Amino acid sequence: MKIIVCVKQVGYIYHPIAIDSPGGAIDPEKIVYMLNPYDEVAIEEALRIKENFGFEVIVITAGPPKAEAALRYAFSFGADRMIRIHCQSLDAWSISLALTAVIRNLTYDVILCGRKAMDTNEGMVGSFVAELLNISQVSGIVGLEIVSQKKKVVVEKYLGRGDREVIECNLPALFTVERSVNEPRYPTVPSRLKAEKKGIEVIELGTLGLRFDEELTLSNIRSISPPKPKPKKVFTPDSHLSASDRMRLIMSGGMAGKKSDLFEGPPETMANKIAEVLIQEKIL
């Protein structure tokens, strides 16, 4: 059995970044790149299946040379082959065409993708690829189980409010995974070193018989602007937390502060302060 995992190197857009020209792209120098967290869950799931059943795992991405860092990281979980389709950033449809063209020439039983990429947040590539390959797909799964080697898989899809849909699927099939499917491993250093040395199969778009021009691209970005100023994050409104609780809050991003003043201090001064505010606001 073979598993293909599609991965994407994403830019982390949740920190301040610069737009490099009016309406243009995000300045590439100012972005931190990483393996899409949803794809990390997908590759982890693929490896768990491999560890149970010994299947071959192929990791594939479509992107520029710098995307190889993310590809190697995914490979270091324990995959067997790495493929990169050489291209600059394209829209979801073009990416899907490219991926499909390569996957068509591979044998596979399961294709795993992250439900969406953390930077574009569209969630379309997985579904496009499944359609183009004409295979079954279930998106947004929260659980996966290989029932038997007789080409059958049972997946769970989250329906909201605690309900889950259980779907039995014949293979080959494509699944896009939610982040809750598993907790991705931290790769060991020997596997990181192996991933650094291992060769990546690079495929040029031209060899796939595909032309990418405006006609084929279904969407293009008209403009980008910086987001509305976010509410200033107050990491820990309660400053009386223990050091470890405080750190936990800080590491999870803190809380959005409301538009208000925060007063802190011992009870006596606080009581006066509260009275002051109540009087100011004409409540008292």
Next chain:
Amino acid sequence: MIPTREIFWNVGDLRVAIYFLAAVPLGIALYGILRRYTKWRMGKEEKRLDHVPQRFRSLVQSLVGHQKILQESYPGLMHLFIFWGFGVLFLGTLTIAFQEDILFPILGKKILLGNFYLLFSLLLDIFGLFALAGISMAIYRRYVIRPRSLDRRPSDIVMLSLLLWVVITGFIVEGLRLTVLEPSWALWEPVGFLLGRVFNTFGIAAVTQKGLHKAFWWVHLVASMGVIIYFPFSNLFHIISSPLNLFFRSLGPSGALAPIDFQKEKPFGVAHIPDFTWKQLLDLDACTRCGRCQENCPAYLGQKPLNPKKLIQDLKTSLNLPLRSREDLPLAGQSISEEDLWDCTTCQACVESCPVEIGHLEKIVGLRRYLVMEEAKIPQEYKKIFKNMEIFGDPFGGGSLTREDWLTNVKTKRVYQDNNIEVLLWVGCTGSLYDERTKNITAAAAKVLNKAGINFGILGKQELCCGDPARRMGNEYLFLKIANQNITILKKHKIKKLVTFCPHCFNVFRNEYPLLGGAYEVIHFSQLIKILLDGERLVVKSKTEGFFTYHDPCYLGRYNKIYQVPRDVLGSVSASGIKEMAYSREVAFCCGAGGGNLWRGKTTGRRLEEMRIEQAIATKTDGLITACPFCKIMFESAIRQKGLEASFKVLDIVELVDQVT
């Protein structure tokens, strides 16, 4: 008659026979020693034969001076008595042997004559008493006082009893000889003389006394042989292993860790006993189970499972396993629990207190390295820290662009805009990314530098984590990656001098980056302040009225021996000086944030920062000054948890200096 002693009087001419007799116990002892040697040789190679004269001198100083041992008065004195008591007795025996087997047969001379003999006899009696006192103190301490730091094994009482019996029978033999021979100089052997008087009161006939003398002489001989036979298999083996350990100790900076060659070494870190170096295995034999490491370990005192003494002894148990099963027992997670390994804050209180220079910390980090890099078995919280450091360049995941947020209206150069500077202010991750508690330190540092007119700059957005947390947590691969990136950036901007207020950054740049090719002049901010105050480039406008206590950060104090400089600075800026806490300087109690524990969630036992802040509050001062942002984070949380922030301040020394200049 000239004072002298007839060797072998009354027991027969055993001059030659004695050496054949001695061959057996010596042979067994040698076998015992060789067996331990083969155990050490199981370890990896390590070069420790540099600077031999310095090593030798330092060994002699430790042996003669006993400085570390004397840090605890009762056991220190006890050991001094035993060491010198038996040492001199042994030298006495050697002198006799020298005379009987070399001097007299070859040159026909005797030295144990006349005044020399009288002095010799007196000295041996006095030091014999010291030995007796020492052994008695030892038995009393281990079996009557029973302090928490000591455990009891059968081999302990066997060895102590043998040694006690050797000294007692020695005196009895002397006493019996003196009452039979009654020499005029008997008073020069006072103990024997007194014992002889006691024997006389029992009215024993001379002939019986001679018989008893012969018997006790043989008992004394057999007991001594017993000591020689048994010592390699008991705690007493430390008379060989501990001096060796002192001789081969690391001469490098305290706590500096050895880098890994990822192309050559296998495995990364320590999985089994042979993955340690021979010196690290020698450490295990040098341990005398004195328990000082345990009694100084903050984790142990905080009732966490980690116990450095138990760690060393458990490793020793693994070392002693028969060859066949050695590989089947991985250490981390099996004979050493993972939780123990993560509890360590890398404070080095254990290493500092150890009289025989055992390196507990390097073993813990070695085991951590294996867990992290080969097994990826890490506490849940640490995964994010490592990923943050790799992706964002800092453990908090704040990202480089937010590293300049602390700059509000403080004039600061960024070296990527203008690298014409005297010194780089290395801000560090806590100083730029944590929150206001630590960003205030950075702002204060920049203001102080401006006040002193220092032309400084910061890396700002281009600064990455110094890598110290990764290294201490065992992720040497990540550390190397980040360190190399830092070396490249510093080279690009031609940085040669760094000043930082974070002791972790200070320590790693000063003591560990040079091995990776990054050599810089590094000082801690407190050192810079002292220089500026002494040179009057910084002037105190009015001393603070506050009365404070000072907490020695582990990475400034024990790691780099910088204890007095911050105190001098505080002396210059505070009108009332400082009050020391109960445990300060070399025995300062760790804040608990080191070794990755800043990011570790809830653990068993007490919060270490709480224990330390209680010690601080007990000084009845207005607040605590420290010189490390990690410590400040921990202590601020601790004091606020207690609701005492209005009456007890927590400040970094840089903030205090900024306030008064």
